[in-house]
Amino acid sequence: MKTTTDLNMVNAYVPGRADVGPATAAMIARRDALLGPAYRLMYERPLHIVRGEGAWLIDPQGRRYLDAYNNVTSLGHCHPSVAEAICRQVQTLATNTRYLHDTILELAERLLASVPGTGLAHLMLTCTGSEANDLAYRIAKVRTGGTGVIVTETAYHGITDAVSKFSPSLGVSVDLGAHVRLVPAPRLYHAEGSDLAERFTRDVEAAIADLRRHGIKPAALIVDSLFTSDGILPGPAGFLKGAVDAIKRAGGLFIADEVQPGFGRTGEHLWGFQRHGVVPDIVTMGKPMGNGQPIAGLLATADALAEFGKSSRYFNTFAGNTVSCAAALAVLDTIERDRLVQHAAKVGKILRDGIAALAGRHEAIGDVRDAGLFVGVELVRDRASRAPDRGLTSQVVNRMRDKGVLISACAMGHNVLKIRPPLVLSADQAGQVITALDEALGEAQSTD
Amino acid sequence: MKTTTDLNMVNAYVPGRADVGPATAAMIARRDALLGPAYRLMYERPLHIVRGEGAWLIDPQGRRYLDAYNNVTSLGHCHPSVAEAICRQVQTLATNTRYLHDTILELAERLLASVPGTGLAHLMLTCTGSEANDLAYRIAKVRTGGTGVIVTETAYHGITDAVSKFSPSLGVSVDLGAHVRLVPAPRLYHAEGSDLAERFTRDVEAAIADLRRHGIKPAALIVDSLFTSDGILPGPAGFLKGAVDAIKRAGGLFIADEVQPGFGRTGEHLWGFQRHGVVPDIVTMGKPMGNGQPIAGLLATADALAEFGKSSRYFNTFAGNTVSCAAALAVLDTIERDRLVQHAAKVGKILRDGIAALAGRHEAIGDVRDAGLFVGVELVRDRASRAPDRGLTSQVVNRMRDKGVLISACAMGHNVLKIRPPLVLSADQAGQVITALDEALGEAQSTD
Numbered sequence: 001m002k003t004t005t006d007l008n009m010v011n012a013y014v015p016g017r018a019d020v021g022p023a024t025a026a027m028i029a030r031r032d033a034l035l036g037p038a039y040r041l042m043y044e045r046p047l048h049i050v051r052g053e054g055a056w057l058i059d060p061q062g063r064r065y066l067d068a069y070n071n072v073t074s075l076g077h078c079h080p081s082v083a084e085a086i087c088r089q090v091q092t093l094a095t096n097t098r099y100l101h102d103t104i105l106e107l108a109e110r111l112l113a114s115v116p117g118t119g120l121a122h123l124m125l126t127c128t129g130s131e132a133n134d135l136a137y138r139i140a141k142v143r144t145g146g147t148g149v150i151v152t153e154t155a156y157h158g159i160t161d162a163v164s165k166f167s168p169s170l171g172v173s174v175d176l177g178a179h180v181r182l183v184p185a186p187r188l189y190h191a192e193g194s195d196l197a198e199r200f201t202r203d204v205e206a207a208i209a210d211l212r213r214h215g216i217k218p219a220a221l222i223v224d225s226l227f228t229s230d231g232i233l234p235g236p237a238g239f240l241k242g243a244v245d246a247i248k249r250a251g252g253l254f255i256a257d258e259v260q261p262g263f264g265r266t267g268e269h270l271w272g273f274q275r276h277g278v279v280p281d282i283v284t285m286g287k288p289m290g291n292g293q294p295i296a297g298l299l300a301t302a303d304a305l306a307e308f309g310k311s312s313r314y315f316n317t318f319a320g321n322t323v324s325c326a327a328a329l330a331v332l333d334t335i336e337r338d339r340l341v342q343h344a345a346k347v348g349k350i351l352r353d354g355i356a357a358l359a360g361r362h363e364a365i366g367d368v369r370d371a372g373l374f375v376g377v378e379l380v381r382d383r384a385s386r387a388p389d390r391g392l393t394s395q396v397v398n399r400m401r402d403k404g405v406l407i408s409a410c411a412m413g414h415n416v417l418k419i420r421p422p423l424v425l426s427a428d429q430a431g432q433v434i435t436a437l438d439e440a441l442g443e444a445q446s447t448d
Numbered sequence: 449m450k451t452t453t454d455l456n457m458v459n460a461y462v463p464g465r466a467d468v469g470p471a472t473a474a475m476i477a478r479r480d481a482l483l484g485p486a487y488r489l490m491y492e493r494p495l496h497i498v499r500g501e502g503a504w505l506i507d508p509q510g511r512r513y514l515d516a517y518n519n520v521t522s523l524g525h526c527h528p529s530v531a532e533a534i535c536r537q538v539q540t541l542a543t544n545t546r547y548l549h550d551t552i553l554e555l556a557e558r559l560l561a562s563v564p565g566t567g568l569a570h571l572m573l574t575c576t577g578s579e580a581n582d583l584a585y586r587i588a589k590v591r592t593g594g595t596g597v598i599v600t601e602t603a604y605h606g607i608t609d610a611v612s613k614f615s616p617s618l619g620v621s622v623d624l625g626a627h628v629r630l631v632p633a634p635r636l637y638h639a640e641g642s643d644l645a646e647r648f649t650r651d652v653e654a655a656i657a658d659l660r661r662h663g664i665k666p667a668a669l670i671v672d673s674l675f676t677s678d679g680i681l682p683g684p685a686g687f688l689k690g691a692v693d694a695i696k697r698a699g700g701l702f703i704a705d706e707v708q709p710g711f712g713r714t715g716e717h718l719w720g721f722q723r724h725g726v727v728p729d730i731v732t733m734g735k736p737m738g739n740g741q742p743i744a745g746l747l748a749t750a751d752a753l754a755e756f757g758k759s760s761r762y763f764n765t766f767a768g769n770t771v772s773c774a775a776a777l778a779v780l781d782t783i784e785r786d787r788l789v790q791h792a793a794k795v796g797k798i799l800r801d802g803i804a805a806l807a808g809r810h811e812a813i814g815d816v817r818d819a820g821l822f823v824g825v826e827l828v829r830d831r832a833s834r835a836p837d838r839g840l841t842s843q844v845v846n847r848m849r850d851k852g853v854l855i856s857a858c859a860m861g862h863n864v865l866k867i868r869p870p871l872v873l874s875a876d877q878a879g880q881v882i883t884a885l886d887e888a889l890g891e892a893q894s895t896d
Contacts, residue, residue: 036570037757094740122484162609292542309485318742
């Protein structure tokens with residue numbers, strides 16, 4: 001019964017596909033009974049995790065898994081500076097934005113300092129990336145008077161009612177809105193012989209025209225600046241510019257969704273959009289912002305927010321609470337103090353080069369691309385056709401899990417390995433990822 | 449420029465109305481510049497808070513305010529059991545529902561045990577009450593094939609795009625959805641000579657008929673089971689039943705929003721709906737669930753969730769993380785161990801009786817109503833007309849703040865004192881609230 005749905009989720013656990021053992025089977029049954037049918041697990045043999053430290057997740061038997069996937073705990077699991085900030089603040093004060101407190105103002109100053117010269121002027125806080133994108137959409141509608149949204153074909157922006165309507169990666173059984181248009185993902189690997197920037201601009205312009213033809217005024221172009229659900233599409237740097245100009249010309253806003261690319265992951269700047277030389281009207285952020293503490297938000301220009309601020313007061317009970325703000329400040333401090341952006345660039349290059357070198361031995365590796373510590377490996381049936389090898393991808397992900405290295409997959413063809421380790425990954429640990437991938441590719445076989 | 453908007457928010461800070469002093473003025477200016485125009489503060493003279501303990505909030509000068517308003521920190525500010533649970537878990541593991549972990553399953557078992565015999569079978573977790581109501585609405589749409597929503601006239605259910613469309617208390621400049629119908633709040637105090645239950649049932653039936661007349665299929669009746677934004681309307685117990693039957697007959701779901709009434713506040717049960725002898729299809733919860741840690745969620749029947757679970761996988765990165773679940777378990781443990789439901793009933797009665805006794809001295813007190821530690825005091829220009837005294841209400845709230853006791857106000861007429869202290873309020877502290885209210889009523893004068 002779940003099969004159809006799960007086929008829409010890359011790397012979902014599908015009951016019966018592998019022997020998970022009696023303890024795990026019992027826990028899954030208990031979980032299904034308690035949490036109901038909408039929850040999903042990862043891997044053919046789901047993991048029961050009881051402890052985390054640094055880049056490691058640990059199961060009840062003490063087996064350690066190298067976590068090359070969770071970018072929430074981007075500083076490593078249970079980072080002591082963040083844990084300490086949370087512990088201290090939770091014993092001092094945990095309250096909301098209807099009172100004055102310093103922590104949120106410091107956080108706003110720090111985040112706004114990361115986007116000099118952009119016109120981004122205000123911070124608003126939410127608890128989740130979904131809420132941040134939902135709020136960005138509300139703001140865009142008030143600012144533009146439009147409702148139309150343009151996203152890429154396998155985009156994921158979140159799970160509120162409004163945002164799920166422009167998150168096509170949730171699968172075909174979650175309806176897109178009538179006001180939503182999809183554009184092809186800017187896949188350089190499949191764009192041979194064409195100018196990617198020109199092509200993407202043309203696609204966005206066509207979507208704008210189609211919205212208008214249906215009487216729908218464009219409100220926003222929203223893109224994950226690394227196109228992570230679409231297959232991790234970092235370049236060439238600058239290709240976004242024409243599309244951003246097009247949506248602005250049409251009176252819409254450009255919203256950069258930095259929930260996945262943000263907080264130094266690209267190894268260049270704090271934010272992914274900065275590599276493209278474009279200026280968003282709104283930047284949304286989330287996942288690694290509190291290294292696990294639920295905090296997310298957005299930066300917006302004064303122009304984008306002016307009208308919304310007049311008509312719509314914003315209060316989100318938990319958002320901007322002193323504890324979450326203290327966690328976020330500790331994250332920013334740690335990124336700076338430990339020079340993690342530079343570290344991500346350095347170890348990201350080791351990881352990418354090591355994987356690229358495997359291409360000599362493994363024909364299935366069609367393309368390796370990266371920005372810092374976000375690496376995508378596109379697996380194909382053969383390099384001439386570049387046809388996706390979904391079955392092989394699933395096998396590689398699951399064999400690596402069995403070898404103790406956690407990654408996942410993405411893209412419309414479910415054939416791009418998604419490698420997203422914590423920013424603190426060491427060169428040694430990068431080597432372990434490469435070795436496990438090498439072995440898994442050697443053992444796995446195409447079933448497509 | 450802000451005036452119109454702020455008039456829509458009860459007890460908002462309005463610049464220039466009172467002298468806030470140079471330090472506070474500077475902090476407000478800094479905050480406005482950083483957070484932009486959509487944020488609001490409370491009180492004529494906003495509070496800068498640096499520490500909390502028990503029922504107290506403390507400012508930089510060490511002045512202590514008795515907090516009779518924040519029901520997030522329902523066990524008291526910085527409750528040691530919750531702080532300890534968070535500190536322990538944040539150093540052990542903070543990860544998500546794509547892995548198996550025990551904490552979320554224990555939490556589900558505990559919460560489901562609080563609703564025996566209702567058919568509520570599954571727990572789903574979110575980070576905020578807004579997300580919980582947003583998810584409930586998505587589930588209701590999939591289950592019913594409808595989109596229509598019925599809420600009370602001054603209801604507040606949250607701030608996502610979808611939920612703000614059925615939260616009329618956000619004010620007239622936030623549009624309601626075309627699929628939303630408002631019904632009058634069930635105000636016993638203003639319903640003399642009529643049967644409240646019959647009247648509320650008839651209003652809901654009329655709203656259902658009007659939705660259908662416009663070709664809109666009803667999806668849900670959503671009510672805060674204490675109607676807290678509508679003025680705190682606890683009784684008579686049982687009056688909800690006819691309306692619930694009506695929405696179910698029409699094929700819609702009944703959603704009980706327990707974000708404010710839940711977790712023992714009514715002094716009777718864990719949930720507000722239980723006093724009405726009705727069975728919701730979905731129960732949403734939030735605010736006090738983690739005593740400040742961002743956690744919220746919903747309980748749903750298997751029938752309500754079945755279709756949604758097939759079509760729509762649900763993953764909310766931070767929701768159900770081990771730290772938030774540990775906080776919620778500590779909250780439930782504390783409520784049980786310290787018998788806080790019984791305590792809320794006992795101290796609630798002291799508070800209510802003490803305030804009711806003030807009515808002999810203060811003509812403005814039109815009505816005093818409560819459920820446990822949620823007390824509403826309706827202030828009127830005279831007892832014959834029962835006309836709301838908004839100006840007096842604002843003065844009372846602000847004078848009490850100046851005397852060091854924090855409450856707020858609610859209702860369409862902005863004339864109901866909203867008194868919502870932590871469940872751990874002592875009898876002495878209840879006495880302090882009563883004394884401050886007595887003095888404030890003696891000093892304040894009607895300006896309406």
